[in-house]
Amino acid sequence: MKYFLNQISREWKFLLAQKYIVVLLLCTLLTSGFAVFSGLQEVKQQNTTIERLIEADRLDREQAQTKHANVGSLAYYSFHLTYEPPSDLAFAALGERDIYPWKHRIKMLALEGQIYESDAQNAELAKSGKIDFVFVVSALSPLLIILLFHDLFAHERSNGRFDLLVTAARSTFSLWGIRSLVRFLSVLLCLMIPFWIGAWYSGVGVGISLVVTLLCVVYLAFWMALSLWLGNKGSNAPSIASRLIGFWVVVAFIIPILGDLAIKHQVESPKGGDIVLTLREAVNDAWDIPKRVTMRAFVATHPQWKEHVAVERMFEWKWYYAFQQVGDQKAGRLSRAYQDAAQTKYDYAGYVSWLSPPLLLQRKLTRLANTDAIAAFNYEKGIRQFHSELRAFYYPWLFTSEKFTKEALVDLPVFQPVSQRALKKSSQLIENKVTK
Amino acid sequence: MKTQNKIAIEADSLSIKINNDDIVKDLSFQVKSGEIYALLGGNGAGKSTTLKTLLGFHTPTSGKAIVDGHIVSDHLAAVRNKMAYLPEAAALYPHLTARENVQYFLSLADIEKSDSEINTAFDCVALQSSAWERQMQNYSKGMRQKTAIALALLREAPIFLLDEPTSGLDPVAIDEFNQLLCELASTGATIFMVTHDVYGACQVADRIGLLRNGELVGEFSSSEGSQINTEEVHAAFAQGLPA
Numbered sequence: 056m057k058y059f060l061n062q063i064s065r066e067w068k069f070l071l072a073q074k075y076i077v078v079l080l081l082c083t084l085l086t087s088g089f090a091v092f093s094g095l096q097e098v099k100q101q102n103t104t105i106e107r108l109i110e111a112d113r114l115d116r117e118q119a120q121t122k123h124a125n126v127g128s129l130a131y132y133s134f135h136l137t138y139e140p141p142s143d144l145a146f147a148a149l150g151e152r153d154i155y156p157w158k159h160r161i162k163m164l165a166l167e168g169q170i171y172e173s174d175a176q177n178a179e180l181a182k183s184g185k186i187d188f189v190f191v192v193s194a195l196s197p198l199l200i201i202l203l204f205h206d207l208f209a210h211e212r213s214n215g216r217f218d219l220l221v222t223a224a225r226s227t228f229s230l231w232g233i234r235s236l237v238r239f240l241s242v243l244l245c246l247m248i249p250f251w252i253g254a255w256y257s258g259v260g261v262g263i264s265l266v267v268t269l270l271c272v273v274y275l276a277f278w279m280a281l282s283l284w285l286g287n288k289g290s291n292a293p294s295i296a297s298r299l300i301g302f303w304v305v306v307a308f309i310i311p312i313l314g315d316l317a318i319k320h321q322v323e324s325p326k327g328g329d330i331v332l333t334l335r336e337a338v339n340d341a342w343d344i345p346k347r348v349t350m351r352a353f354v355a356t357h358p359q360w361k362e363h364v365a366v367e368r369m370f371e372w373k374w375y376y377a378f379q380q381v382g383d384q385k386a387g388r389l390s391r392a393y394q395d396a397a398q399t400k401y402d403y404a405g406y407v408s409w410l411s412p413p414l415l416l417q418r419k420l421t422r423l424a425n426t427d428a429i430a431a432f433n434y435e436k437g438i439r440q441f442h443s444e445l446r447a448f449y450y451p452w453l454f455t456s457e458k459f460t461k462e463a464l465v466d467l468p469v470f471q472p473v474s475q476r477a478l479k480k481s482s483q484l485i486e487n488k489v490t491k
Numbered sequence: 492m493k494t495q496n497k498i499a500i501e502a503d504s505l506s507i508k509i510n511n512d513d514i515v516k517d518l519s520f521q522v523k524s525g526e527i528y529a530l531l532g533g534n535g536a537g538k539s540t541t542l543k544t545l546l547g548f549h550t551p552t553s554g555k556a557i558v559d560g561h562i563v564s565d566h567l568a569a570v571r572n573k574m575a576y577l578p579e580a581a582a583l584y585p586h587l588t589a590r591e592n593v594q595y596f597l598s599l600a601d602i603e604k605s606d607s608e609i610n611t612a613f614d615c616v617a618l619q620s621s622a623w624e625r626q627m628q629n630y631s632k633g634m635r636q637k638t639a640i641a642l643a644l645l646r647e648a649p650i651f652l653l654d655e656p657t658s659g660l661d662p663v664a665i666d667e668f669n670q671l672l673c674e675l676a677s678t679g680a681t682i683f684m685v686t687h688d689v690y691g692a693c694q695v696a697d698r699i700g701l702l703r704n705g706e707l708v709g710e711f712s713s714s715e716g717s718q719i720n721t722e723e724v725h726a727a728f729a730q731g732l733p734a
Contacts, residue, residue, distance in 0.1 A: 065598040072586055215582035222546055222576040224599040
């Protein structure tokens with residue numbers, strides 16, 4: 056052990072005596088620190104926005120509830136905030152939260168339009184862009200590893216020290232092994248220290264932090280092994296570096312971009328705009344077609360209200376909400392195609408990621424942080440479920456002659472983020488087990 | 492010179508091919524403990540390849556390289572522990588001082604030496620004390636060579652392998668170096684050097700092997716109390732040079 060520590064101490068001092076490496080490591084520490092800091096800021100901003108919106112939403116709904124006694128008007132003017140707060144780990148992997156929406160204010164109107172109104176693009180493949188921790192580790196750190204390891208042997212060869220070093224060292228491990236280990240640990244610490252601080256600050260569990268650390272260790276070890284393997288085969292440092300950088304460009308950029316293009320080409324998907332347009336057309340047309348046509352379509356999916364669909368006046372709220380529902384039904388096919396395509400794209404991107412270690416790491420970490428496309432799909436499912444609950448709450452008041460009173464609003468559904476629902480579910484399960 | 496009967500280094504019908512080229516052909520020689528042996532030859536004669544085979548960097552195509560009774564390729568670590576190697580261009584780390592370099596290389600071999608022992612080694616090789624704590628980037632070749640010799644001395648290896656040790660040194664430094672080699676041999680160390688410096692080799696070596704196109708074409712020995720005849724070696728060496 057003492058021997059091992061002496062060897063580590065020797066290489067550590069040796070590393071610190073090389074200014075360019077120290078500068079490189081400091082840059083890494085600063086970049087990782089900046090990424091973690093900006094991630095924390097982003098998460099804080101998202102949480103602040105959610106807090107502000109929750110309060111505004113409450114006031115807004117209270118105002119609507121005071122102002123509107125009629126259930127139809129009340130449903131029409133009441134907004135409901137839906138949102139998915141960032142997880143504790145989101146600061147490290149912001150993921151798809153800037154592509155897929157994580158907050159919506161929805162009404163009792165047709166839902167599909169409300170969901171896809173904000174759809175601007177639908178990129179399933181993570182590409183470089185955000186300077187978050189995952190980007191620093193997956194895209195930038197390989198460069199650093201290449202810089203530190205490509206010429207581990209070639210530098211000594213070109214300076215005529217290789218033979219002397221090899222003959223002087225007690226064993227191969229005491230020289231190259233310890234030197235590589237010290238460099239590797241230095242890079243790892245410079246990358247991970249800001250993360251560990253950020254994780255502690257955000258309240259990320261020790262288990263999750265360990266999993267992230269393990270994934271990063273495996274990933275960096277892959278790049279180190281590759282650099283050492285190629286470095287040991289060649290004697291010309293620039294040629295080794297260019298081969299490694301070429302490989303890095305291919306796996307970090309070319310494969311994800313080509314994969315993205317191929318998937319887009321392969322998987323046909325309607326645009327969010329098409330869904331919105333279909334829905335609007337259906338809703339607008341409803342004003343011009345006989346009401347019984349609308350109500351017949353409504354009853355087809357909601358037979359429980361078939362006794363209550365007679366519309367006698369020019370305007371009735373039940374007809375209005377029925378054609379919103381029918382609008383959703385008409386846009387449903389496109390919407391399902393859109394969801395299926397998004398899921399297929401995500402799955403295909405998963406296959407592509409096996410060819411691109413940076414992409415694979417991004418996927419693993421964004422999954423852990425619940426900031427990937429899957430999280431977005433789950434949030435969307437959560438909105439749909441909540442909207443169904445809203446309809447289930449309002450329909451009896453709209454379709455029957457029962458007098459609506461404000462007291463009934465205590466049963467008005469309140470949106471719960473998917474992550475909190477999952478938490479609630481698991482604590483209920485635990486509670487049940489304990490009670491049993 | 493205190494030679495013993497024990498064989499420190501032996502090449503036994505050694506042949507080495509690199510990229511299908513026969514660099515060394517059926518080379519055989521023996522170096523006794525405490526002896527200074529110079530392998531002399533022109534450029535491309537196979538001197539450095541022979542040296543690197545003794546260090547374990549090349550595997551013989553046939554024959555054996557034996558150091559301290561061990562076949563080099565079979566007992567590499569043990570063999571290397573017995574040897575101190577002095578490369579032609581003693582390129583130590585320029586950003587470290589002479590002392591730091593020596594400490595670093597000793598630590599690689601897991602050898603601990605006190606500052607005073609290092610100072611003694613520096614004194615022994617006549618490295619000015621003002622240079623000991625200076626970064627080596629401004630050292631002359633002679634100073635770098637002295638530092639490398641100090642390192643070799645501190646390793647206390649019984650066998651020294653030197654690759655063109657006087658190449659690039661000024662005459663005064665060469666004299667100092669040769670004197671140092673003789674002193675080292677007088678302590679019982681075995682010294683094997685490859686060189687193309689006929690005069691330097693004759694001055695210090697107990698025996699000289701003349702290598703030409705990978706083959707040993709002659710051996711010259713010093714007699715009791717007198718050096719190897721320089722003219723004789725030079726004539727044999729020149730025979731192989733292009734006219």
